[in-house]
Amino acid sequence: MSFDESHGAPKGSSMRTPLGRVRNLGAAHSGTSDFWRQRITGVAMTLLMIPVIVIVMMLLGRNQAGAAQILGSLPIAVILLLFIFASAWHMKIGMQVVIEDYIHNEKLKLISIMLNNFFSIAVALASTYAILKLSSGV
């Protein structure tokens, strides 16, 4: 080993430089796939925003029976399902970025990321279940 000890690499360790180990992976150790999905879901929600606002407007002032009838119709259910799927994914990635930026304790960071996943999936599944239930009319 011709490694200069002052550079911090102990004898017998990998030949890879610190830069080489982190290059192309970033703080999340998972590359740029989250960055790209954040953009896809963001564009999807932007496109869905007007239909979603129209749907919410249609429901204003109605009772449960009226709301259930509107929410159960096929195009409305599909628009809401797409919106829920995109927002759950988008917010999961967004919150993970916030956690990675501010929580420096490794264990606490992993627990927070795990809870973030649980929350996002739970919200998405609960909302999806509600829409499917309304669509099936039971």
Next chain:
Amino acid sequence: MTARIERPLSPHMQVYRWTLTMALSIVHRATGIALYAGTLLLAWWLIAAASGPTAYSHVQAFTGSIIGRLIVFGYTWALMHHMLSGIRHFVWDLGYGFKANEREALTWGALIGGIVLTVLVWIIAYAIGGGR
């Protein structure tokens, strides 16, 4: 693990002169966090609609109350602002709008547009009878 090397760190926020784009970057993140929490309200509303009249009347009682209406109004603004601010980020992602006047204009656009859209949505909502 190699021994920790004490490298110089970039200074934290407080040493920089505040700029509009910097403040709005923080607002983008803050509205994102607010929307994250707000999805609970959306999920509650959908589950209530699927559950029955009693559950749905609880949601309506909440959204009809002063505090509930303020939260939904805040949620509307967070959503509109985050969307426009996000579109601003898409413009930057595509490589446009980096000149000083352009990024200022985009940022003002997101700030003012978010407020205008929020007020517009609520005016329409009240006009079609959502205020009842």
